[in-house]
Amino acid sequence: MAAAAAPLAAALLAVLLALAAPAAAEIRATAIRADPRTIIPLDEFGFSNQGVLELNVTGIAFDPPASPDLDLSQFGFFLSTLDAWVHVLRQLQDLEVTCALQSDLVRLAYSFDRLRPPANPAGVPVARSSSFTHAFHVTEPGQYTLVFANCLAGAGGDLRVSMDVSSAMYNVDPATGQRAYLSVGSSALPSIYFLFCVVYAALAAGWVSILLRKRTAVFRIHYFMLAVLVLKGFNLLAEAEDKSYIERTGTAHGWDVLFYIFSFLKGISLFTLIVLIGTGWSFLKPYLADREKKVLMVVIPLQVVANIAQVVIDESGPYARDWVTWRQIFLLVDVVCCCAILFPIVWSIKNLREAARSDGKAAVNLMKLTLFRQYYVVVICYIYFTRVVVYALVTITSYRYLWTSVVAGEIATLAFYVFTGYRFRPEVHNPYFAIDDDEEEAAAEALKLDDEFEL
Structure with a gap:
């Protein structure tokens, strides 16, 4: 019985994975x-x-x-x-x-x-x-x-x-x-991806306008943010064309290659941007510490592995014997990357808390500390929603409305981009340095209460 149950269990696993995977x-x-x-x-x-x-x-x-x-x-x-x-x-x-x-x-x-073959009246054997x-x-x-x-x-x-x-x-x-040739639940995807591409194009144009109007307050990381927006827009355009050609002809006609390229560049640039913002690079300091460089040295190669795994998963399909292995590699690497990018934000929060107690600028550092705490929470929410909630929607949504999970993920990503750009936008009159004595005393009191709460 055990020998008979093993193939059945393996068959169930294979089909469940095939049904759960986007195709x-x-x-x-x-x-x-x-x-x-x-x-x-x-x-x-x-x-x-x-x-x-x-x-x-x-x-x-x-x-x-x-x-x-x-x-x-x-x-x-x-x-x-x-x-x-x-x-x-x-x-x-x-x-x-x-x-x-x-x-x-x-x-x-x-x-x-x-x-x-049907029976041969002449009795001649037929292959x-x-x-x-x-x-x-x-x-x-x-x-x-x-x-x-x-x-x-x-x-x-x-x-x-x-x-x-x-x-x-x-x-x-x-x-x-x-x-x-697109599944019922995916027939709306070409229009959805193109619509979001237009939205990101508008965001990129708006960001360029901000950079031109506030040149004196622009840091290098603001140009990097623009690059991330542009890569995201091209990624969505390639995906829209990829799905459009598949729907009409059954093949991608090379658009899948462009999609993989821009998906790879977008993934690396987004994770790098989160690490750079989390370390305070270009906002708090013009350099990266050794441990922060090591985070980037871990995240970037892992993103390369994750994109290779994604290509293998999409192009081979569940019939491949090592398809399940590649899927597990992709999920593991993605989780490791998401965890790794949180460390620089935690380090910045710790450094700002210590600086607020020692350098006499409690209000300035408290505002920075509050900002980085907010960003830490938002990053966690973004990771949780796009890695857990979106995949849960795939499993509970009717096959006719599988496109809703894509919309939910893209809306969450768009909200994350908008929040990041708004909170770390260039400002000529930086509110960090326009602090009066009353605000300084209130900030010192807030830090004292924060220390007592932690104890």
């Missing part, structure tokens, strides 16, 4: 080579009631070579929702069915017993076909995962399968007959 749903080419898995998730798509799955499979081969009496009905492709797959696993454990292809809860797209092309029409809307099942894998002979699979999933507009 481009473009035309996908998959090379399967001597794969021993019983369940191979290939791709995910949200179908309307006019959905179509096209399969073009070539080079079907078995290892060891198949015998003439091999039961080909034990191999095939099917579509399944997450809820249906949980019940299928229960059927397998209760021995109600011996193969997922036999369950009435899945939608069988193609089984290999259809490869067997079994090793390829097929098939179109399967989906009439029940839902979020489906395309899965290949090999029900003889691990069953005594450990039969492995090799083949080249080209799959295309799309919805047909009944009015125009046009194909839409």
